[in-house]
Amino acid sequence: MKKISKMAILVWAIVFGLTALVGCTSKTPEPSKANSSGQTAQGEIEWPQKTIQVTVPYNAGGDTDIYARIAAKYLEKELGQTIVIINTAGASGMTAARKIMGDKPDGYNVLFKHTAGLITEATGLADFSYTEDFAIGGTIVEDSTYTVVVRKDSGFKTLQDMIDYAKANPGKLTYSTVHGSVTHYVSVQLEEAAGIDIKELDVGSSNSDRIAAFLGKQVDVLTVNYSTIKDYIESGDFIVMGILSEERVPTLPNIPTFIEQGYDVTAIKTYSYSFPKGTDPAVIEKFDAALAKISQNAEFQKEIESFFGVAKYMNPTETYNSEKEMIQQIKTVMEGAL
Incomplete structure (x- = not known):
């Protein structure tokens, strides 16, 4: 058998090593792919990637509309996307609520409601539940005026x-x-x-x-x-x-x-967000984090207070518990009134 020289072996090793190195370094990794909720394979949420629509169940110019627009301005800065307010009045807010219930749960359609919605649930006017048939996004404003x-x-x-x-x-x-x-x-x-x-x-x-x-x-x-x-x-x-x-x-x-x-009559309105049921929890978590942050923004607080409301943040769990308690209170008051 013909002997291979040490020099030939050395040259072959160098060439093989370089080839392998080039093969490794030249391979381009595939970009991460997000699912329909914006979740990447690595678990990083890529929401939002487009305009978010916030539906207000009342006409423009009222307190709900005003607070929704103020909050939207600050949420845009935190989330990095445009937020458009859609006014959809009708049936004591139920028209808008049903619309959001039927939307795709991808995080781009949100309901901005207040306590009135809970009254329709408590009194049986609504054929759905604001607390059970939505993914709650959190509370941002309270108005006691x-x-x-x-x-x-x-x-x-x-x-x-x-x-x-x-x-x-x-x-x-x-x-x-x-x-x-x-x-x-x-x-x-x-x-x-x-x-x-x-x-x-x-x-x-x-x-x-x-x-x-x-x-x-x-x-x-x-x-x-x-x-x-x-x-x-x-x-x-x-x-x-x-x-x-x-x-x-x-x-x-x-x-x-x-x-x-001398008359025990109260009506305190809280304003909160609801997503379609089935919305990715990671979307809710990111939205909630943005709410928490803007609630601490002095400029946001000042704008809300200019309309005599106050910035009041509650996370989704706190909002759910508060709304369930309010529904029971309303039921007690309204029993027999309808």
């Missing part, structure tokens, strides 16, 4: 004046309500606490419709967020009967609560 007002030509100067009239004239005091909403919840409490019988009239679901009807003397009493009627109050056109918070609102220190006037 639901305010009861009358017109300056009503003759009422105080809450007691209004109640005395209602007692002397059962069924004559007219009240603007939206069936199955927070206004309805308030009227049931008021009748029970004051021992009066008021006439509820549904004059429109939007704040603008209800205010127009109130100004047009179609109803005697209006309940709405303070920021919505601030100018009318300051001009003296609307007379405040009281605010429906549990204690005086720091930014409205001169307005007495119903409780301190």
Whole structure:
């Protein structure tokens, strides 16, 4: 057999080593592939990758719409994508809720709701559950400024004046309500606490419709967020009967609560997000982290407070527990009212 020289062996080893090295280094790794929820093979969430639509179940210009738009501006910075607000009014918020329930659970369609939704669930008006049929995204705002007002030509100067009239004239005091909403919840409490019988009239679901009807003397009493009627109050056109918070609102220190006037009537609205059921938990977790961060942003807090609300963050679990508790409370109050 012919002997191979040491030099030949050395050359062969060098050539083989270089070939192997080139083969390894020249191989291009495949890019990570995300599934339909944006989850990569390595477990890193790649959501969001496109515009997120947040559906508000009321018309533009109201408190829910305002808070949703403020929050969206700050969430865009945290999530790195555009957030578009879609106003879909109807059926005390249920039209929008059903729309989100039917959307693909990919994290790009979200419902921004408040306590009124829970009332439709508690009273059986909704054929679905806001707590069980959605993936809860968390809470971001609380508003304790639901305010009861009358017109300056009503003759009422105080809450007691209004109640005395209602007692002397059962069924004559007219009240603007939206069936199955927070206004309805308030009227049931008021009748029970004051021992009066008021006439509820549904004059429109939007704040603008209800205010127009109130100004047009179609109803005697209006309940709405303070920021919505601030100018009318300051001009003296609307007379405040009281605010429906549990204690005086720091930014409205001169307005007495119903409780301190001897009537246990409250209506505190919390504003939260819900995703379609089945949304990837990693999406919810990332969204929740963004909510937690903006809630601590001083500029965000300042904007919310300019409408007399407060930035109030609760994670999805806290939101779920809070909403379940609220539903039970509403059921107790509204039993037999529908």
